[in-house]
Every structure is written in structure tokens, then in C-alpha cells.
Amino acid sequence: MPLKTIAMECHVSAGGLGSYLRRYWRELVLHRHRIPLEGENPHAVKIMSEGKPNVMSHARYKKAIDACLSLEDIELNVSQIARKYGVEGTGLANFMRIHGARKYATGWA
Structure with a gap:
């Protein structure tokens, strides 16, 4: 489900839910974006690299x-x-x- 739909069903803002997930459940966000962790700290992995497409x-x-x-x-x-x-x-x-x-x-x- 898209983040916006999940936020609407939970009665929270999409921005707030996105921030919460990126801070406390980053490995799930990385998995959703198909970004491998390869044994790294999830908070050290960038979701969007500057100058490169996601x-x-x-x-x-x-x-x-x-x-x-x-x-x-x-x-x-x-x-x-x-x-x-x-x-x-x-x-x-x-x-x-x-x-x-x-x-x-x-x-x-």
C-alpha cells in the first residue's frame, strides 16, 4: 500500500508517518525501496543519493x-x-x- 493510504487509514499525516518510519523502522523503508543493507547500519545508508535516481x-x-x-x-x-x-x-x-x-x-x- 502507498504511504499516503496507510496514513489515511491510521488517521495520521503522511509526512509524520514517513518520518517515523525513516527514523525507527529504517530497514523496512530500505527494503521497500529495494536498497540492500549488506551488513551496514541502516541509518548510514542513504535512500536517495544526490545526482542518482532512486x-x-x-x-x-x-x-x-x-x-x-x-x-x-x-x-x-x-x-x-x-x-x-x-x-x-x-x-x-x-x-x-x-x-x-x-x-x-x-x-x-
Whole structure:
């Protein structure tokens, strides 16, 4: 369930619930974001690294960005590729603008 839905059912604010979870149940938040702990202290692991997309965005746009970089879909524009792979065109375009498709393709994400 999304955090907002959980907060509504519990009659608390989404921001407050998110802060509580990040402070006291950080390992659950990291698990939800698919960030491995690898034996580290959960409070030492960053959920969002500066300049890099989060794990969820990376997974959501991976196939669409790979298609943008391939010659197979060269005749399609970003909106058409987004529809083909079931993501929003604006979201894909923003992701590529912010993170850069070439930088993304090198595997740093």
C-alpha cells in the first residue's frame, strides 16, 4: 500500500508517518525501496543519493530508456516509447533530462 493510504487509514499525516518510519523502522523503508543493507547500519545508508535516481525510478524507466538508446526503436519519439513501455511520457522525458540517458546506460544507477 502507498504511504499516503496507510496514513489515511491510521488517521495520521503522511509526512509524520514517513518520518517515523525513516527514523525507527529504517530497514523496512530500505527494503521497500529495494536498497540492500549488506551488513551496514541502516541509518548510514542513504535512500536517495544526490545526482542518482532512486531504485524505484531506475526500475520503472529501465526498459524505456534502453529502447531510447537502441537502434531498433530509433523511429519512435519519447512519448511513443513511453506508451510502448507503459510509463508516462513526461516522466520519462524528465528522468532522461535530469539523469541523462547516456549516463544511465553506463550502469552507474
